[in-house]
Amino acid sequence: MLRSVLPSSLAIDVVADAEAPAVRCDEVQANQVLLNLAINARDAMANGGRLTIGVRRVVIHAATCASCRLAVDGSFVELSVSDSGGGIEDDLLERIFDPFFTTKPSGRGSGMGLSMVHGIVHESGGHVLIDTAVGQGTTFRVVLPPHHVPTARDEPIPAHRSASTPLRGRVLVVDDEPSVLAVLRETLTSWGLDVDACASAQLAEQQFARRPDAYDLVVTDHAMPLVSGIELAETLRRLQPRLRWLLCSGYADEASVARARTLGALSILHKPVETAELRAAIETALPRAAVP
Helix, strand or coil, rough: CCCCCCCCCCCEEEEEECCCCCEEEHHHHHHHHHHHHHHHHHHHHHCEEEEEEEEEEEEEEEEEECCCCCCEEEEEEEEEECCCCCCCCCCHHHCCCCCCCCCCCCCCCCCCCCHHHHHHHHHHCCCCEEECCCCCCCEEEEEEEECCCCCCCCCCCCCCCCCCCCCCCEEEEEECCHHHHHHHHHHHHHHHCCEEEEECCHHHHHHHHHHHCCCEEEEEEECCCCCCCCCCCCHHHHHCCCEEEEEEECCHHHHHHHHHHHHHEEEEEEEECCCHHHHHHHHHHCCCCHCC
């Protein structure tokens, strides 16, 4: 999964404790956390380096979460992502989890990656710790509480609907963030959908123009370089007036939302999008025959 978004100049080490207990976290969201942290590490090592991913049991005393600022104490399972880059300066540490904050050049990221990490980790009852020093690299440590594994006497955990109710149809997914695009593609594919993924509106328009009648649904990001998701939908509607589409947005003002509605957006989802919310929106938006 990571090799598709990481250059060959980066070495990847994985150090995982097979005895580490389970945690309770949506699998797709866990992948999204790992992808976002890996992309972050990649960008910190522009000239190559070493990415190390670790999983272990840890006991933490009197630490402070880097994103919510609450105290962290107790036994946890830790997922760590370390880079050999230049480290993070103190003044940036205070802001890196803020939505839309980014130190990357224009067009190289939305600034939502670490904000998504914050949301997913805390939704799962965890916290984020950071070990960094200028010139010595950075380690992001996601710590999650161990989960009790049910026994035969315990109440069964309800199965996720997607596991028992596969969807049908072809979906075009558009997002300029590689990590988000990879997670969306993996999620929708796991639900039974055929997915074509494009990293820009321009590529999506070319892909759609080849077979305008082939897609049951388009799921597009809003804030993308050069051409926004709403502008893309406007173009695709000229090719297919019956276009069914959803808009995902980290931020959209009232005028943009109104324009999206006018162009037939069936849902407007606000990032970070929860898996259940995305599933429900897609089920509603797909043609009825595609939802068993």
